Amino acid sequence: MSLKVYNSLTRQKEEFKPINPPYVGMYVCGPTVSGESHLGHARPFITFDVLYRYLMHLGYKVRYVRNITDAGHFEEEGREAEDKISNKAVLEKLEPMELVQKYTNLYHWAMSQFNNLPPSIEPTATGHIVEQIEMIKKIIADGYAYEANGSVYFDVEKYNTDFSAKGQPYGILSGRVLEEQIESTRELDNQEEKRNKSDFALWKKAPAEHIMRWQSPWGEGFPGWHIECSAMSTKYLGEEFDIHGGGMDLQFPHHECEIAQSTVCNHKMPARYWLHNNMITINGKKMGKSYGNQIMLSQMFSGNHPLLDQPYAPSTIRFFILQSQYRSTLDFSNDALQGSEKALRRLMEAFEWLQQQDHIGSTGQVDPALDEKVKKLVTEFDVFMNDDLNTAKVIANMFELVPIINSIKDKHIPAGALHTDTVSLLKKQLSVYILNIFALQSSKTDNNNKLEGVLELLINIRKEAKSRKDFLTSDKIRNELSALGVQLKDEKDGGTNYTIQ
């Protein structure tokens, strides 16, 4: 039994075989830190976190590289070479690096809220300008890029002609045919710098007002959109590595261009397996800046957004995402999130109860049918994960186990109905999957605002008791809260404050 993943490159599920077992190199396109991440961004990071964890569970030694794009991509190639980051920085009157730091911190915070493991290496684009310049020089030397007016462009047509002969045309990943694209690429200003419309920038000359700029053989400028990922993946994972991941919207042009750049430099297809997660939609539409339908992660967590009925805990969102297969679109709705919230709570309560039990299971009065059923459900976890990470089916099986666990708890099923070995297996598999692979947390750990409500409730009860001169009750509340480490303080204005020690 082995892991199979859907490879976008071959458009089929393939058995996963690392180039150098037990080592696995995985590169995932990270965020552009010119703004806060929204719900849609959460999906690849959670999906590939689960893949990372699962690969380690299978015994692989994984180097997981996920970049931070902190050098600006220009808004629109050829139009007005604007650096996205520096542009906004001017608006906010911040240093570009201050802005980058702010959103990087916010991103890291959200990732930890989701219980995502940090990647092994998290390189920044600005930290790898030298590598990018070296790569561009190499591409020029090989004749697949040309300089024009201080900018450098990749010669897509030449690449396509030469590499089609080698079975690797431009468009191999996305299934596009270059000739058709040339027809459909729209008119842009300043196109005359390029030999062909489909050429993309490797290096862009920086206009005078551009803040982020670096010295290069072609003058002062900044790197193009695609080159950073090629430079950093090559540097840290080698010329050929195992897995390249990202959202489906990056398949073209970003990943296509990465393939072209890296192939010219290293004479190899950079990655064996290209994995793409599908989009999170909202009313059926992709969540994105241009649609104006984004919900930022901090808004998800706080509930502070017109589309949100309530706050949603990070663990709820993580669970919601894992309830679907990563290659399907996933539609956001309050009803769906609320369903996930309740479901997760039910799952975690059953799981946590089970882990505390030491005396269930027997070797005698086992119910063979039930015992077999539990073993089957639990063993299938691995089968489903190996089938292109079908987390949805694993979770479905978990929910077939929940009523069994709860029935044992409520004594509708005798504690000895399962063999002790089955109970151990059940505990172990649930623990491995829930805690280690899916990394779910019970939402009470991140529901402090609800506990605040509980405290307010106690404070009010105490206030009412005091007004009745029922000091027995009021003191009981105060003393017992105090013993728990919550100090109530009566203010002069009649209100009550508290501190948690």
Next chain:
RNA sequence: AGUCGCGUGGCCGAGUGGCAAGGCAGAGGUCUGCAAAACCUUUAACGACGGUUCGAAUCCGUCCGUGACGUCCA
């Protein structure tokens, strides 16, 4: 216009030829001082029309609807 994809019960979603997972919501019941939770039972779906097949949600065709890419995008 093109390329790729999708259309499953009230909502979210599994499912690539063999009686349609799971969650949430709904209904009835058990338990409970009352509630909540839990448990049991249960209602309900494959966009349309053709075709291939003993058999199709699943394969093919046409149509309708819808999305992604194409332009910054997870």
